[in-house]
Amino acid sequence: MVSTTRQIFLLCCAAAFLTACATKPPATAFDRQVTHALPATADTPLREALAPLEAKHPEQSGFRVLANGTDALQMRIALARAATKTLDMQYYIANEDTTGKLLLGAALYAADHGVRVRMLVDDLNFKDIDRIMAGLDTHENIEIRVFNPFGSAQEGLFERTANLFTQIGHFTRRMHNKAMIADNQLAIVGGRNLGDEYFSASETLQFRDLDVLAAGPIVADVSASFDDYWNSELAYPLRALNKQKFDQKELDQTRDDLRHHWRTNADPYNAKPLNATPLAAQITSEQLGLTWADAEFRVDLPEKIEHPSPDYVSPPLARLRELMRDAQHDFLIVSPYFVPHAAGVQAASELTHRGIRIAVLTNSLAATDAVAVQAGYSPFRVPLLKAGVELYEFRPRQETPNVGLVGSRSRASLHAKAYVIDHKILVIGSMNLDPRSANLNTELALVIHSPELANQVARIFERGTQPEQSYHVTLADSAQLAYLRSIGAPLSPLVWTDVENGETRTYIFDPQAGFYRNVLTGLFSLLPVNSEL
Secondary structure: OHHHHHHHHHHHHHHHHHHHHOOOOOHHHOOOOOOOOOOOOOOOHHHHHHHHHHHHOOOOEEEEEEOOHHHHHHHHHHHHHHOOOEEEEEEOOEOOOHHHHHHHHHHHHHHHOOOEEEEEEEOOOOOOOOHHHHHHOOOOOEEEEEEOOOOOOOOOHHHHHHHHHHOHHHHOOOEOOOEEEEOOOEEEEEOOOEOHHHOOOOOOEEEEOOEEEEEOOHHHHHHHHHHHHHOOOOEEEHHHHOOOOOOHHHHHHHHHHHHHHHHHHOOOOOOOHHHHOOHHHHHHOOOOOOEEEEEEEEEOOOHHHHOOOOOOOOHHHHHHHHHHHOOOOEEEEEOOOOOOHHHHHHHHHHHHOOOOEEEEEEEOOOOOOOHHHHHHHHHHHHHHHHOOOEEEEEOOEOOOOOEOOEOOOOEEEEOOOEEEEOOOEEEEEOOOOOHHHHHHOEOEEEEEEOHHHHHHHHHHHHHHOOOOOEEEEEEOOHHHHHHHHHOOOOOOOEEEEEEEOOEEEEEOOOOOOHHHHHHHHHHHHHOOOHHHO
């Protein structure tokens, strides 16, 4: 009996392997239309409202930092309501949870009012059981595409799992970009995906994140990048992958369900306030709080995944390196997944030897949602500190009101990706400082030359690095090492300090992480996966 069971299992594995190795046709082989962004000069209420401001600030764009989850959710809802011609969304993760359904309802509202809605979602986090998106895809004004699928809904869990192992190089390369664009006039770019944990709406996990609202000429660059991905040979129509079939009656039911969801949840989750005054009216009366500045948009090409090459250089990372090398005073880093490797330590050392302050805010082992990344980061703490870099690790729990990077009593985890150079330049987007962002994922970043916005994020950084919010990681000094010897404790090269209820606390191991996370970190550090972190 055991032998027969084993034979059946091996046959199933072989069949799955052969299925997984089958070549998937490019997305261009399916019936899908090549479409492009609305011309930036098209006549829309948003264009009419922005034109006078753009005339006052020639060749500049307007920006507003979205520092907390409520503002970020409200602004996305407002963008969907403000669109009159086109609404484009590009996300690594798009969940059908409470806030996800509020946003999908807003997109359906736009489509019902004649707006063309295009939604591009990475496959890694896409589930074929997501019936709402599959139903919305049948709307005449909505199209959803899936980027770089490693399986399809026509395959079962077994086949998709087999694909993961037999096409690991394909699977690990993901579209990490995050953007939402209304009428090619307003865009939201940053670190947030679509899900409750990004909008202060989860009872278990709260990601501390940053986005920026952009208006003006820079939006056309964001739209052009969206078009590149939308028309890519890796952007598959959802209908070509999804085995579920929907008729008009089911779409009507989806519409009714989303409307009921809106009536039930819009007020409790603070989704409505911005809808009272349309964005076009806020722009006209200059109430939107835009800061106008010179800006650059840097983004990876889809070819980074379509045709991977060891010679590829990521434009967002290359630009950040240039700005880092040119720093005159300081370089502030917010990167939840931070794996500098030896080259990063060397680059930092060259700056600190010139008197440049480098300070890093990243996740602690207790706060991170990616323990494997912590295994890649932890070996570089001592070299970074010896090079003169300041290290701060975000604590897992907060007790203060939801402001900027600090917030609720749910477990908190850092997710923002932002960099401030000399308090003059702000770089914000989807890019972490790790090998995955550099070599595997596609990323985007806005480079904003604005002391006002750079200082705004620098203040958020300084609040986030306070001892009530983060651990300060330092090298153990001679007195601390002598004390550890005197009590027979293991000699730790690192010391973590924070403040709780007004009292300073000191740790010699990753604080509050627990046995399980420490063991996992040790196991991951033994695996040859540094290039995947």
